[in-house]
Amino acid sequence: MLLMDGCIFRQVLCFFVLVAVGHSAARAQSETVQLREPAAITVSSAAASRVPVRSSPRLLPPEPSTVQSRVAGLQLPQYWMDIDLDTDGGEVHVEETVRWTNPGPVATKSLVFHVVPNSQPDEKTLAIAERTVESLRLDPRNTIDRDGQRFHLKSVQLGGQSLRAHFDPEADTHLHIQLPEEIQPGQSVEVTLRFDLDLPPKQGRLGQHKGVTNLLNWYPILAAYSDQGWDAVPYIPWHQPWLNEAGVYTVRLRLSPGQVAATGGHVVARSVDAAGHSILDIEGYGLRDFTIVASDRFEVYESVSNGIPIRVLAFPEHQGHARLCLQIAAECIEQYSDWFGPYPYQEFELVESYFGWNGNESSGLVMIDERILDVPQLAGRYVEHLVSHEICHQWWYSAVGTDGYREPWVDEGLAQWLTRFRMEEKYGQDAEVLDLPGGSKWGLPNIHYRSLVHSGYALYTSRGGDGKTLASLEDLGHIHNLFFLVYDKGSRIVGMIQHRLGRERFFGFLRLLYAEYKFKILRADDFQRLLEDYTGESWAQFFDDWLRSSRTCDWKLANVDTFQEGDKFRTVARVVQQGDIAEPIEVALHLAPSGNSRTDTIVEAMPGISGLADRQWNDSNSRQIDEKTWEFSFVTDRPPKQVEIDPDGWVIDQSPGNNDWKRGIKVRYSPLYTPLDEARLMQPFEKPAVVFGPGFDNEGRIGLRGSFIASNVFRVSPFLAYTTETNNENLALGVDSVFYNAPWPNWQLGLRYEHSLLTNINNDPGDQAKLYARKILAYTTSLIRPDLSYFDFYARIGDNFFPDADTSPMAPPGIDDYRNIRAFGATFHADTRMPYWNPRSGFQFDANYEHGFVAFGDGQTYDRVDSQFSIVQGLPEGHGYLSETRVAARVAAGYGWSDNGEHFRFGGPGRFRGRHSDETEGNAFWLTSLEYRFPLTGELDLEVVDNLAALRSISGSVFYDVGESFLFDKSQGGVDQAIGGGLYFDLPLLSFVETLTFRIEYGRSLERESGVFWFGLYHAF
């Protein structure tokens, strides 16, 4: 499974849309952001020749046969399934016969099966599920099956005798079947289960959505059997906690008329009964699972690679990416067969579906989410990355099984590394991911491949994370840690094994691993032991350092000395290990260019790295000085230009910034500078960079801006910004900077200073600054919303009291509008609402206190405190349309003293919606609101410009605001009430990258008999 890559991918893609939406959206935002059927193939196999293929259209229970393992010594479990998939009725009726041979060494009197559809999520699981689907930008109503328990067991029989069966009270996905007598090692038992499933109208593993039916991990499958007996692992819904033996499958699948199915295994016979049902006889050898995806919407694209038939089943509208997938699949099957050994099955299928996460591997079948095939054509290389990863799992997960609950690293680390290696061999080191018009010659920002796949672990450690890579899903806790530690760091650990072995030995090892563990289960210990056998040396330290601990490696180029010896140059570089792991590295010496030179770069390696013989330089060497220090010496006939540790980026280095002799900074000119240019994924991997150019900033001001960026460390952006706010133009020179995880992890220090070059009486004093320290308690996955929870401590000077205060009228005499102040304060923000674009439940709380001095104000000081609490709750499920609606409420109040000051604006898009922002300003206010929110449309899916943006749905609201504003502690015209309504447009950007809610609201003040229209992003509260 590959999930989180998409989360990071979207962080960058989203900015493209922000560019497309441009200046006007930025302005609107500032108002509210305080907030087919395939040709029948009959491939016969060794197994098929032994299993009589019935051509009768009648549904008969399949007869158990004695298919023997084709791998010496393996007694794979055998499954005969008769499946009646009633897509119209949303039901599945199944008779499943399982034959199991006890592999030993202990006898048992029970069988244990995993039955995922029996799970019923508890509150904690639901909470994790909601945040997970929010980060995927999915509507939880379409994706979370709150009821669960879709499995209905009718009978369990052994030779006509009924058996007792029960679900484990501690683990509701574990089905225990009591056998009449003990099964001794080597003995076999055969049981028949009859069960029904009811399919929820949901995306995901089990369900139906938009005419597609998914059956993943859907039937009782035997748990693994170990030295201690049955080893059933817990079900963790947010990843693939599978520990399955490979099985032999003989399946009869009956489909509703018109349905086409993609399955693992291969179809050996097909027929149609009198009622129009398709009946498929399917077989599969060595499958870890048996997945079925059915729809009447598929078009089928076919090809052959290495003699393996390949089919892609996709919707007609996604023909472009479907053909790309077919080509990638053909390339991958050929390449991976060459790298690891032959593709393990008789055919391969890739099917488009709705399940939410980006890609999913099953035996013989890869599922790709509809939203991936819906990304713009320019993001085709991302589709290739994803498809390459999922197909790699056919070898690592499917043929070679793993313990996906305890050791997800074993298959995910391999699949992710091998995908990166394939992509870089094809496209070059750290290639650009997006195929932009004009390419890089226009200076357009692009996603760097290594930043896409490897920036997560650095982010994780910079925030203080110190988890282990060889950890269970339980220990990892959530999908983000899984991505950081297992996919990102885990894949680079596999890369370091390749680095030590060299390419040819590494792939030799993988071929050995595949041959030894095909249709068995590979564990990390086996991986290590086989590697030790293969190389003849211990890998204990390596596995302990990199996988079983959170130790780190940080090579530093301590110093470089150069000497001229006759007509030769000697360069001596000392490198020091500042971390725990002295992982062997290469050091590269780059020479000044010369017309008749043999090479421009010399690479010298520490012992322990193979495959560099052809790159050795006669007159260079490396030697160890002490435990932590190595010396690299080069003799050249030209002077050195640069010395670089680990030039190809094999080793995970905690601070790559100290790996160069001369700190090279990549400078890029951007012809249209936008906030996109500042995104982490747009910078070269692990190197500081400068980008500059004319353009606009995230407040919509135009001008010149540049940024000096070191990912996860800081961003410093000087700017010259010009704005015409209403009738008041301004030109400002300033700097805007953020230091991440400073002074401690999960803190930020920010400084912003600007000096007005055009001043007039309304924006005196012309200097504004804010310095803040923020403790982030919970991060958001949105690119636009504030983080979920944080404290701010700040100090500021200037008169930017309200975002557009420069244009507000001067206050009347006797009233202080705080134009030139020095202030400090604290803010707290917490937001538990989900999903953020149209919350169904949760609350939001904000509080602020500020103490200030009025400059030149005779020592006059002021204090101000304000707070807002809001809550939203969907109506209970089961009431049809009403259940789709939500009620929201809020209370807010503020008090400022002295009481002659304009501390607060009463009206505004985030306050009382019946009055303009600058209409009423006072020293105190209170406000309460009640709002009813309801859908106006179902899913629309109107896409524009190759799905750069889309309109998913429209909803509406009616609201009531009531409140009062005070000045001199006296009411400014009494209590005012506003009634109004709004329209909310749900706008997904770039398929799954971000979701905006664009709002239009109208509020009418009953007191003033006047109304105001509001435009902005997201709900008011």
Ligand SMILES: [Zn+2]
């Ligand atoms: Zn994966």
